[in-house]
Amino acid sequence: MSKVIEKIKEEEDVEKEVKKKRKKSFQTVRGMRDILPKDQPYWQKLRKVIEKTASDYNYDRIDMPVLESREMFERGTGKTTDIVEKEMFKFKTKGGDDVCLRPEGTPSAVRAYLQHGMQSKQKPAKLFYSGQMYRYDRPQEGRYREFFQFGFEAIGEQDAILDAQLIQLAVRVFQSVGLKNISLQLNSIGCKECRPKYNKLLVSYFNNRKKALCMDCKKRLKKNPLRILDCKEEKCIQVVFQAPQTVDHLCDNCRSHFTMLLESLDEIDIPYVINPQLVRGLDYYSKTVFEFFPECGEDETQSALGGGGRYDYLVENLGGPETPGVGFACGMDRIVLEMMKQNTKPYIAPTPKVYMVQLGDLAKKKSLRIFDDLERSGVMVAESFGKKNLKSQLRLANQKKVSIVLILGQREALDETVILKDMESGSQEVITFKKIVEEVKKRLKKSAEIASKKAKKEQEARKKLKKA
RNA sequence: GCGACUAUAGUUCAAUGGUAGAACGACGGUUUGUGGUACCGCUAAUGAGGGUUCAAUUCCCUCUAGUCGCCCCA
Numbered sequence: 263m264s265k266v267i268e269k270i271k272e273e274e275d276v277e278k279e280v281k282k283k284r285k286k287s288f289q290t291v292r293g294m295r296d297i298l299p300k301d302q303p304y305w306q307k308l309r310k311v312i313e314k315t316a317s318d319y320n321y322d323r324i325d326m327p328v329l330e331s332r333e334m335f336e337r338g339t340g341k342t343t344d345i346v347e348k349e350m351f352k353f354k355t356k357g358g359d360d361v362c363l364r365p366e367g368t369p370s371a372v373r374a375y376l377q378h379g380m381q382s383k384q385k386p387a388k389l390f391y392s393g394q395m396y397r398y399d400r401p402q403e404g405r406y407r408e409f410f411q412f413g414f415e416a417i418g419e420q421d422a423i424l425d426a427q428l429i430q431l432a433v434r435v436f437q438s439v440g441l442k443n444i445s446l447q448l449n450s451i452g453c454k455e456c457r458p459k460y461n462k463l464l465v466s467y468f469n470n471r472k473k474a475l476c477m478d479c480k481k482r483l484k485k486n487p488l489r490i491l492d493c494k495e496e497k498c499i500q501v502v503f504q505a506p507q508t509v510d511h512l513c514d515n516c517r518s519h520f521t522m523l524l525e526s527l528d529e530i531d532i533p534y535v536i537n538p539q540l541v542r543g544l545d546y547y548s549k550t551v552f553e554f555f556p557e558c559g560e561d562e563t564q565s566a567l568g569g570g571g572r573y574d575y576l577v578e579n580l581g582g583p584e585t586p587g588v589g590f591a592c593g594m595d596r597i598v599l600e601m602m603k604q605n606t607k608p609y610i611a612p613t614p615k616v617y618m619v620q621l622g623d624l625a626k627k628k629s630l631r632i633f634d635d636l637e638r639s640g641v642m643v644a645e646s647f648g649k650k651n652l653k654s655q656l657r658l659a660n661q662k663k664v665s666i667v668l669i670l671g672q673r674e675a676l677d678e679t680v681i682l683k684d685m686e687s688g689s690q691e692v693i694t695f696k697k698i699v700e701e702v703k704k705r706l707k708k709s710a711e712i713a714s715k716k717a718k719k720e721q722e723a724r725k726k727l728k729k730a
Numbered sequence: 731g732c733g734a735c736u737a738u739a740g741u742u743c744a745a746u747g748g749u750a751g752a753a754c755g756a757c758g759g760u761u762u763g764u765g766g767u768a769c770c771g772c773u774a775a776u777g778a779g780g781g782u783u784c785a786a787u788u789c790c791c792u793c794u795a796g797u798c799g800c801c802c803c804a
Contacts (some may be wrong), residue, residue, distance in 0.1 A: 289777085292795065344802055348731070366804085399802070400731075401795090411804060478801085495802075543803060553803095566804060592801040593804030621763065654758080671763060685765075 283559045293399070293407025303608030304598045310609060311410050311438040312392060319431050321390040321414055326370040328394055336370030337579055340545025342485045349397040351407075363396035364546070367413045368573065368589055369580065375417050376582040385418030386587075392594065404565055404596045413570075413591030417577065420586035425550045425572060426526035432554060432568060432590055433532055439597065440606030443557040444567065446532065449508060449540040450520040451488065453548050454572065456513035461487055463506050474501045491539045506524040506537040519549055542569060546576040550588065556600050568592025569602065614642035615706055617659035617667045620651060625675040632668065632680070632698060639699050641706065659685065665709045667704060 290296065297305060316323065332352050339346050345365045351363035364370055371389055374380075380387045392412035401407060405410065414431060416424050429446065436444045450461055464487045471481065476495040481492065491502055527534055534552075542551045555567035570590020577585035601608070616636060621630040626647060636643045644662050649655050652669070659667045669681040669690075678695045684705070693701050 287777090289795070349802080395804075397803080400800095402799090403797070405802090405804075409804060568804065591804070596804055619764090625773095651758095652763050653765075658765090660765040667765085669764075673763090681764090681766075688765085692762085 268533035279344045293401040295406055295408070296673070301598065302605075304601050305594070305609060306611070307607075307609035308439055308594055308597055308601070309392070311435055312390070315435050315438065316390045316414070317429070318434075319388070319414075321388040324371065324389045324391050325393065326367065326372060326374055326391060328363055328396070329361050330364050330370055330373070331341040332362040333596050334369050334373060334580065335362060335365060338372065338546060338576060339366060340486075343545055345397060347541060349399050350397055351396045355414075358578045365397050366395055367393070367411055367416060367591055368544075368546070368576070371589070372417065372573075372576055372580050372582070372587065376580060381418070381583065381585070386416040386424065387418055388414075388416050390414045391657055398546040404599050406595060411591045412594055412713050413589060414507050415587060417587040417589075419588075420519075420574065420587055422522035422550070423526055423589050426530070427522050428570065428588055428590055429527065429532060429552060429570075430530055432570075433593065435592070436554070436567075436597075439601060441556070441597070441604060445555050445557050446534040446535040446552060447532045447540050447555065448524075448552045449537055450512060450516060450523075450548070450549050451508045451541055451547060451551055452516050456479075456511060456516055460506070460508060460511040463511065464488070465675045467505050468501070474498075485719065486545070489543070491541050499565060502634070506521055509536065509538055510572045515551055523550060543569060546579065547571040548574045552590070554592070556603075565596065566593075587622035602666060612642065613662065615665045615709070616641055616685050616702055617655075617662060617664040618643055618645040619652060619655040619659065619667055620647065621650075621669075621671040623671060624674065625670040628675050628695075629668075629670045632670070632695070633715075635699055636702065639703070639704055640673070641699070666705055668698065670701075 302695065309444070313323075332350070335346050335350065343361060348364055350362045352360070354672055358480075358507055371391060375387055375389070390413065392410065394408050395411050398407060399405060401410070414428060416428065433444070433446070451457065467474065468479075468483050468487060468490060472483070474497055475483070475490065476493065476498050479490045479493050479495070479498050482493075488508075489509075490498060491505065493499070493502065508518070524536075525536070536719045540551055541547075543552070549572040551571035554567045555565075555591060556567060568590055569592075570588070572588045574586040577583065578586060615620075618629050618633050629645070629647075633643050633645060644659070644664060646655055646658050649658070652671075654666065654687040665685055667685055669683060674680050674692075678697065679692050680698060681690050682693055682701060682705075685691045686709075
């Protein structure tokens, strides 16, 4: 007896080990994630809104590669920025090229603008893009190493009206997607005329108070003093509080540009907050900078939904002629998250109203044909060819809330007929193969009419309720 | 890059130093070919690797991933 038991146990152990080996599974690499079907309606909604808005404002889509030259971002985004310094996925190709996964889109857009000679077309070049960006950062909710951004760039125009229009465009996207309480923060950080003077002022101010600054800011003092302004360290905030502000030291040109922007925003009733500490973490900005935040409770930290600004020297830095530009980019992951938090309506894709049920091999083959015929004539059909019995197929049909079920059994397959079942009334009718498309269309039309009448009545009822 | 917390069926959650439970889902059934409800059955898990122990899912360590805070930003 005991020997038998031992043997069985041994066998079980072996089985377990085999199972374990087979089980070796994989998961997403850190900071990467799957966007599952259940979340797609929100993404779909956002994509649609972006495309619609782009065409409303005459922006043309451009898709750029995910892999670009590393040097391009060092020169464009800025070598001293955190993004380039710490957060780039960079490597050498087999051939020895220094490349990286793009951490943002603007330099790529400008590169494309130059590479394809868009200077010689009508100005400004209005481009929009959307796609994955990569930053090697510590993942958190709303922060991933691979994330999606969409961005709009207007290259070749310096008028502040464009800055205003881009902000208007961004606000339009937020609104159309159903988001409320998005705040806009604005600042102007000057141009190459006034910035150096201001920088000197700033450096001398901070130099006198060096001891009060955090480690990072001591470094920033040499590399990029402007960034001390948006340091979140308590002791730095104290010092920054009384530091000279960019807005007070703009040259005439920059000041009038900023004033024009503010007046334009007032004109289109877009509320804004001027934040003198807003400088943005990318080096190429000049004059206008702005960021969008979801308004939230005091305790919550604010993570930007998007931001942008003017980059009048970027084109030149990347090897082109002196060309002004403005643009912004938004984090799609964060917008979707915010859409979910705010319970906005996602995009609901149309679902099939017809369900194909089949019984037996012959019927299965024939139903494949009917499915195709219906699809070709524009009728969406659901099916579950893998299922065998009638009951479970009908159950599924019911779950999917179709209005018509086509039942094709052994008998019907031989006769070239099909049972058409109306799911609401439960009534059935036998029709020939030839009449299927016609009959189905007729019935769908009817039920659509009934549905729209119902919807109208409901709407009216709701209106009455509201009035009451 | 720094600090803290977490990891159990597909999902949400239990429990235990000695056989890991439930709900939902998925699948199947309740008389031959007819849906919604109900009832029944079935399915499946201790993230990975070490250590302590007679025995670890539980205690310890490492790794991996996630969440939160910092940093940064989108």
